[in-house]
Amino acid sequence: MDLFFFVVFAVVAIGCGISVVLQTHPISSALSLVGVMGALAVLYLLLGAEFIAMAQVIVYAGAIMVLFIFVIMLLNSGGEVRAGRSVIVKVLGVPALAGFVVIIAWVFNSSFSELAQVHFGGFSDGSARSVGRAIFGPYLLPFEVTSVLILVAILGAVVLARKELD
Amino acid sequence: MEFYVISLVKIAVVFAGFMTTLAYLQWVERKVIAHVQVRVGPNRVGPHGLLQPMADIIKLVTKEGFLPSHVHKVFYLLAPFIAVSMALISISIIPFGSEIKVFGYTTWMQLTDLNVGILFVLAISSLGVYGIALAGWSSNNKYSLLGGLRSSAQMISYELPLSLAITAPLLIAGTLSLREIVQSQGGYNFGFLPRWSVFTGPFPQIFSFLIFVIAGFAETNRVPFDLPEAENELVAGFHTEYSSMEFASFFMAEYANMITMTCMTTILFLGGWQPLFPASLGSNYVPPLLLFFFGALLLFNGLNPRRKKDRLSLPVFAVVFFLLGLLFLVPAVKPILVPFFWFAAKVGFLLFTFIWIRGTLPRFRYDQLMGFAWKFLFPAALINLLITGLLVALTAK
Numbered sequence: 001m002d003l004f005f006f007v008v009f010a011v012v013a014i015g016c017g018i019s020v021v022l023q024t025h026p027i028s029s030a031l032s033l034v035g036v037m038g039a040l041a042v043l044y045l046l047l048g049a050e051f052i053a054m055a056q057v058i059v060y061a062g063a064i065m066v067l068f069i070f071v072i073m074l075l076n077s078g079g080e081v082r083a084g085r086s087v088i089v090k091v092l093g094v095p096a097l098a099g100f101v102v103i104i105a106w107v108f109n110s111s112f113s114e115l116a117q118v119h120f121g122g123f124s125d126g127s128a129r130s131v132g133r134a135i136f137g138p139y140l141l142p143f144e145v146t147s148v149l150i151l152v153a154i155l156g157a158v159v160l161a162r163k164e165l166d
Numbered sequence: 167m168e169f170y171v172i173s174l175v176k177i178a179v180v181f182a183g184f185m186t187t188l189a190y191l192q193w194v195e196r197k198v199i200a201h202v203q204v205r206v207g208p209n210r211v212g213p214h215g216l217l218q219p220m221a222d223i224i225k226l227v228t229k230e231g232f233l234p235s236h237v238h239k240v241f242y243l244l245a246p247f248i249a250v251s252m253a254l255i256s257i258s259i260i261p262f263g264s265e266i267k268v269f270g271y272t273t274w275m276q277l278t279d280l281n282v283g284i285l286f287v288l289a290i291s292s293l294g295v296y297g298i299a300l301a302g303w304s305s306n307n308k309y310s311l312l313g314g315l316r317s318s319a320q321m322i323s324y325e326l327p328l329s330l331a332i333t334a335p336l337l338i339a340g341t342l343s344l345r346e347i348v349q350s351q352g353g354y355n356f357g358f359l360p361r362w363s364v365f366t367g368p369f370p371q372i373f374s375f376l377i378f379v380i381a382g383f384a385e386t387n388r389v390p391f392d393l394p395e396a397e398n399e400l401v402a403g404f405h406t407e408y409s410s411m412e413f414a415s416f417f418m419a420e421y422a423n424m425i426t427m428t429c430m431t432t433i434l435f436l437g438g439w440q441p442l443f444p445a446s447l448g449s450n451y452v453p454p455l456l457l458f459f460f461g462a463l464l465l466f467n468g469l470n471p472r473r474k475k476d477r478l479s480l481p482v483f484a485v486v487f488f489l490l491g492l493l494f495l496v497p498a499v500k501p502i503l504v505p506f507f508w509f510a511a512k513v514g515f516l517l518f519t520f521i522w523i524r525g526t527l528p529r530f531r532y533d534q535l536m537g538f539a540w541k542f543l544f545p546a547a548l549i550n551l552l553i554t555g556l557l558v559a560l561t562a563k
Contacts (some may be wrong), residue, residue, distance in 0.1 A: 026301065027241065034296070054285035062292025063322065066299065070318045073303045073311065128282060128342050 013039035202525030241304035246415035249297025253422035263505035313403025328381035330547035358426030362437035368557035389446035439505035461487030
């Protein structure tokens with residue numbers, strides 16, 4: 001059952017990922033990205049990380065992507081026109097992609113030859129309780145530093161917006 | 167196997183009940199608003215307009231689904247589907263009552279209990295924005311686009327105070343599962359005051375309750391925050407171009423979101439299915455007494471009718487009320503009905519408040535709406551969370 005769901009949602013994630021690149025209209029691409037986020041959330045759920053799965057949906061699919069779509073709608077940008085591809089892309093594109101896939105497969109096969117249950121960092125179950133204990137225990141410093149980093153980013157955005165206004 | 171059969175039966179019951187509530191909530195809203203504005207409201211189809219929802223459904227289903235020529239077809243058809251499905255999913259984890267025994271099976275009056283239940287509801291409601299945003303954009307119409315933009319900005323802004331207001335009672339309950347949140351609010355202080363999170367210590371969640379309800383109005387796009395469909399500015403906002411079932415989907419989504427929001431308020435702040443005062447003081451007899459009282463009132467009005475046709479309809483309703491009241495006294499069904507009554511009574515009262523406020527308050531201006539969320543509700547929710555966290559940490563054993 002787990003394998004079945006894994007295959008289904010992995011295919012959905014990859015399909016949506018390809019669709020993000022192939023779509024010509026920005027809204028279609030953004031919605032495909034939402035599909036990738038949703039499928040990833042289900043994959044987290046299959047790994048037993050229910051808190052991270054829900055956070056994935058709330059933060060990425062529910063907040064960040066809504067802002068993306070909001071901005072696209074505000075600019076009301078239409079579909080992009082496909083430019084002719086360069087000769088290098090036409091000749092080397094597919095072989096380069098195939099080579100990349102082969103390298104990735106080889107790396108995984110050689111270093112993780114015995115596939116076992118995947119674990120997230122130092123804790124084995126993904127319940128809200130253990131995620132909270134990890135964040136406010138061993139990972140307290142990185143967590144706080146990240147929040148300062150985000151604060152700096154917000155201040156930067158405010159400063160930039162101010163300059164525009166004056 | 168037994169599990170699947172029970173689950174299917176429960177799904178059928180919840181779905182049927184939910185759909186009926188959706189249809190009749192609209193009738194209740196029209197009646198209440200009508201009486202607030204000193205009108206009669208729907209009264210043509212059936213006695214007291216009680217068959218009006220059926221007539222509306224038949225009208226909406228049989229209407230031609232008109233597809234304007236200038237829309238983005240895929241997104242235009244996808245948007246109402248997203249809106250209504252995201253609005254209907256949340257009901258699957260709402261606990262309506264306590265554990266019950268039916269024909270020897272023990273089960274909960276809840277479809278399923280997730281250990282991240284609250285987060286699930288938040289996740290689903292945050293995905294509901296896509297329905298409205300896409301509808302506004304794909305209609306290719308300036309009013310729809312403005313409605314969609316307003317709605318996405320409003321829902322993103324009000325999600326912050328909403329989530330922060332949820333966090334404070336969660337600190338007291340110490341769990342994310344909806345069923346356990348309700349269970350943690352059982353029991354009474356001083357023998358009569360219920361331990362609901364609006365009443366109990368270490369810090370009564372009354373502020374958080376108010377913030378949650380206000381943000382809930384904005385999340386469901388209801389008056390006074392119904393800017394996305396402000397008809398004097400935007401025709402009908404994001405659903406201007408929609409007709410027939412697509413329009414009905416948005417309508418259903420709005421009412422389903424209202425029900426979800428009131429259920430969440432009840433579970434988080436008002437103790438879910440826990441009664442207002444202990445059973446030792448006779449709380450089990452409140453539902454039959456209320457029903458008998460309203461039955462007697464109906465009977466009295468039926469015997470002294472103001473209109474001729476009330477002579478027949480009101481006594482019939484009175485008999486129905488008396489029978490329902492008697493049902494609450496049967497020992498076999500009492501443990502099923504009484505918790506559900508308390509849950510439904512709280513949800514019903516909150517829904518009535520939603521409608522009442524729609525009939526009372528004027529609409530905000532758009533800058534007032536945004537300023538209110540960011541400059542007042544958000545800081546207030548943060549301060550409330552800070553105080554609650556501090557007191558919970560200090561009183562922890």
